[in-house]
Amino acid sequence: MIPAAFDYVRAGSAEEAVSLLIEHGDEAKLLAGGHSLLPLMKLRLATPSVLIDVGRVPDLSYIEERGDEIAIGSLVRHHELETSELLHAQVPLLAHTAHQVGDPQVRHRGTLGGTLAHGDPASDLPAAVLALGGTLVAQGPNGRRDIAATDFFEGFLETALAPDEMLVEIRVPKVPGAGWSFQKFNRRAQDWAIVGVAAVTNGTTGIALVNMGSTPLRATAVEAAVQSGASATDAAALAAEGTEPPTDLNASPEYRRHLATVLVRRALEEAGK
Amino acid sequence: MVQIAVQVNGAGHANDVEPRLLLVQYLRETLGLTGTNIGCDTSSCGACTVLLDGQSVKSCTLLAAQADGTSITTIEGLADPDGTLHPVQEAFRENHALQCGYCTPGMVMAIVSLLDEEPELDEARVREGLEGNLCRCTGDHNIVKAVLAGAADRGTLVQS
Ligand SMILES: Cc1cc2nc3c(=O)[nH]c(=O)nc-3n(C[C@H](O)[C@H](O)[C@H](O)COP(=O)(O)OP(=O)(O)OC[C@H]3O[C@@H](n4cnc5c(N)ncnc54)[C@H](O)[C@@H]3O)c2cc1C
């Protein structure tokens, strides 16, 4: 399968990527790892006429400490997340979740920025960033702005990024020693989650759901119940509250709601609530 | 057209390619290296796995243009020029780790990358490490045996 024809340009910096986005308008797409975009283009479900390859932008592949947070460049690949000693020590949920994505080949190419910007509710890392209460940094024509992860996902494959913005950095709070869990339920090893749960219990509790609606979601009813001292089972019973899970080959909405309660309970138990 | 320059199995190549040319097509059609197979063409089966700067990637899910400046290894580049097989190839032969052979080049490349990255392998890690490669003949048991034999040869096998 061959994508429809397009023009290919390379950006040497985030600023240049933004100028190219402005120059080419709606017809252009950024290309990072290409592991969401190229499969769509091969199926002709996406037909951008210009690809702006940001894969070689230098200086966006760091994972570093910055005060109470860990700052991660948007081009950091899943494999770098899963093998980062700094992340394993400070934000183990993120390193562990990266390891659950696809397979080794996919993790060698896919980027954290790409999976967030793609905004697929079935993807794993967005839920982890959401549960952690991370911050996303967008670069646009007027400089950089911070977007809270809780404000980032707006609809199915839609995010708060403007068409002329590039995601350049992701920051997550350090949570060494906090309880955490990532539960992914799928039928075959390399598959996407039928339902997934990312949980961090760190004084404030963050619980996020994979594939339970049109965006990655915070399970706010569960979080409130945990904060007010409910048991894992009682809190998890609220997991599907307010969700509109999709239906597909693998599962009906009812089955997903059931799975969410089971997986949230397991996540809370594993995280030590 | 995009100009690319790559090292493939140690030899330099410079070509003008169409932006939409996939790396697997570049290898097979432009360079004539047909050892890399196309199975699913939808990023799932791993038949098209090659090493890009030493790491396994699915060459059906990469543009040739994205590979510009990299060093690529395909199955043709594994054995010594004198014909001595790579230890993973040898382990496949010893353990009868192929049936029709279609998945084999991709499996071998994925395993070379896995052994390079994982200092300690046990059976569970081997199975997990091969989740991106499907054997349509379901010959997985002998493939896993071959990897464990290869790892044992290198002294890195952890008994689970
Ligand atoms: C076989 C297979 C299995 C997979 N399994 C899983 C799985 O189990 N779980 C999972 O979570 N994911 C899975 N993925 C998806 C994988 O994680 C992708 O790598 C990821 O979703 C996208 O990252 P990318 O860098 O490849 O983005 P690309 O494909 O390059 O881009 C995706 C989208 O984001 C935009 N974009 C990319 N970077 C930026 C940026 N910095 N700023 C603004 N916009 C940007 C692009 O324009 C495009 O629209 C799988 C993929 C494959 C091929």
Ligand code: FES
């Ligand atoms: S042909 Fe590339 S993954 Fe199947």
Ligand code: FES
């Ligand atoms: S040996 Fe036939 S597909 Fe694996």
